[in-house]
Every structure is written in structure tokens, then in C-alpha cells.
Amino acid sequence: xRILLIEDEKMLADNLKTGLIDENFAVDTVANGxxxxxxxxxxxxDAIILDIMLPEMDGITICEKLRDEKxxxxxxxxTAKDTLDDKISGFKHGADDYLVKPxxxxxxxxxxxxxxxxxxxxxxxxSVDNLELDPxxxxxxxxxxxxxxxxxxxxxxxxxxxxxxxxxxxEQILNHVWDYSYDSMSNIIEVLxxxxxxxxDRDFPDxxxxxxxxxxxxxxxxVQNEKA
Numbered sequence: 001x002r003i004l005l006i007e008d009e010k011m012l013a014d015n016l017k018t019g020l021i022d023e024n025f026a027v028d029t030v031a032n033g034x035x036x037x038x039x040x041x042x043x044x045x046d047a048i049i050l051d052i053m054l055p056e057m058d059g060i061t062i063c064e065k066l067r068d069e070k071x072x073x074x075x076x077x078x079t080a081k082d083t084l085d086d087k088i089s090g091f092k093h094g095a096d097d098y099l100v101k102p103x104x105x106x107x108x109x110x111x112x113x114x115x116x117x118x119x120x121x122x123x124x125x126x127s128v129d130n131l132e133l134d135p136x137x138x139x140x141x142x143x144x145x146x147x148x149x150x151x152x153x154x155x156x157x158x159x160x161x162x163x164x165x166x167x168x169x170x171e172q173i174l175n176h177v178w179d180y181s182y183d184s185m186s187n188i189i190e191v192l193x194x195x196x197x198x199x200x201d202r203d204f205p206d207x208x209x210x211x212x213x214x215x216x217x218x219x220x221x222x223v224q225n226e227k228a
Contacts, residue, residue: 001046001116001155002026002176006036006062007078008054012101016049019105020112024151026178033057040066044176045073046116049108052079052090060093067094074115076108126161129223131200131210133161143207147199152177156192157200157221165222167214193219 003020007013008031017027028043030036033054040048040062048066052059063075077095090098096118097111117135126133131142138154140147149157155177160168173189193211201209209224 001158002028002044003047003049003112004036004040004043004045004073005029005049006033006040006054006059007031007049007051008033009051016105016108019109023109024155026155026176031055033059033062037062037065040073041069041071047074047076047112049076049078049112050095052077052081060089063090063095064093074118076111076115078103126158128161128164128210128221129208131161133158142200142204145204147203149196149199153192153196153199157196160219160221163221165220167218167220169218172218 001024003025005013005016005020005027007016007029010031013029013031017029020027028039028045030039031054034056036050036054037057050059050062054062059077059079063077066073066075074096075094076097076099077090078099078101079090080101096115099108099111126135131140133140135158140149140154140157156173159173159176170189178188193213197211201207201211210221212220212222212224214220
């Protein structure tokens with residue numbers, strides 16, 4: 001899952017980014033309101049954490065402009081203001097949730113996860129052939145047998161399972177599962193794909209292989225006619 005954090009308090013932004021990365025989110029951080037708006041309007045995110053008081057463009061304006069442009073990414077607003085009028089203003093202009101500073105990281109994490117759950121198909125497990133992923137419990141099974149995955153392996157598999165039988169390019173994977181500061185020359189994607197193949201395909205030799213490499217294009221998760 002990929003999150004955009006628009007927050008100009010550097011210490012808070014750094015702490016939130018560290019905590020969210022530890023929870024296996026990819027996080028892009030921006031301290032400037034105008035730059036944050038431009039990124040939010042052009043890039044795909046699973047959620048946006050948006051401070052109200054920002055340089056160059058405030059959070060209310062950002063939220064209003066994004067909704068006017070039909071950007072439906074869930075938005076959690078952060079603010080030091082806790083009056084009812086302030087909260088109503090945030091919701092009126094398109095915010096999905098509101099968190100008053102200071103707050104606990106655990107509360108922010110719970111609210112972000114709830115927003116992401118509500119923005120996707122609720123209560124529905126993702127499945128490709130007999131591979132099944134439960135977004136609520138983070139349990140992955142194939143033919144009823146549970147598969148143990150690391151946090152990044154899970155994030156990568158969940159991304160693939162949202163786009164079954166579609167080719168995902170290396171750039172798309174990098175943009176969604178890692179933040180934009182990640183070294184694009186790294187071979188981490190190839191390493192994780194290999195690990196997922198071992199756990200999902202090679203550990204189930206009697207099942208149809210699901211992962212395939214499409215040379216020159218990227219990778220695909222779906223039923224294959226033969227092993228790739």
C-alpha cells in the first residue's frame with residue numbers, strides 16, 4: 001500500500017514515515033502544499049495524510065481541488081484545530097477522516113487502515129485460481145494451505161492480486177510498493193518475485209503455476225498454460 005504524507009513539520013513527518021514503513025507501507029513525503037497537490041493529482045495512492053496548515057497551499061484547498069478533479073483517494077486530515085467548525089469544514093471539502101494533533105501513531109494507523117478498507121471491496125477475499133488473500137487478516141492460502149510471507153512479500157502479492165492476469169511493469173511495482181526515493185536500479189523486485197514464486201508455485205508442484213515473466217514488459221499473476 002502506498003501513502004502520500006503532506007506535512008511540513010519535519011520531525012512529525014519523519015516519525016510518521018518511519019512508523020508507516022515499519023508497518024509495510026510505501027510512503028512519499030512532501031512539505032509544500034502546492035507540490036503535494038500536484039503529486040496527489042497525478043500519482044496513484046491508497047491514502048493521503050494531509051495537514052491543514054501548509055506553505056503555498058493549505059490542506060482545505062488541496063482537498064477541495066482534488067475532489068473537484070474527481071480524485072477519490074481517501075484523505076485523512078491532520079490539524080491542531082479541534083473546533084466543530086474546523087472539522088465540518090474539512091469534511092465539507094472532501095476529507096474522509098479528521099485527526100487532531102497531538103495524536104498517537106496507533107490511532108493514526110488504525111484510521112488509515114480503516115479508510116483503505118472502506119475504499120476497497122469490503123469483506124471480500126482476493127483470489128486467483130486457488131490462491132486466496134484475506135485483506136482483513138493478512139492470511140494467504142493456496143488450496144487451503146497457509147503461506148507465510150514477509151511484509152513486503154505480502155504487499156507485493158496483494159498488489160498483483162488486485163490486477164489478476166494483467167502485466168505489471170517494473171516501474172508500476174516500484175511506484176506502488178516502494179516510495180519514489182527508492183533506488184530504481186536495485187534488483188529487489190526480481191528478488192521478491194523469485195521468493196513469491198518459490199512460495200506460491202514451486203512449493204505447490206501439483207498446482208498450476210501462477211507467476212510468469214513477460215519478457216521486456218514485466219510480470220503477471222494468473223493461470224498459465226505451462227510453467228514459466
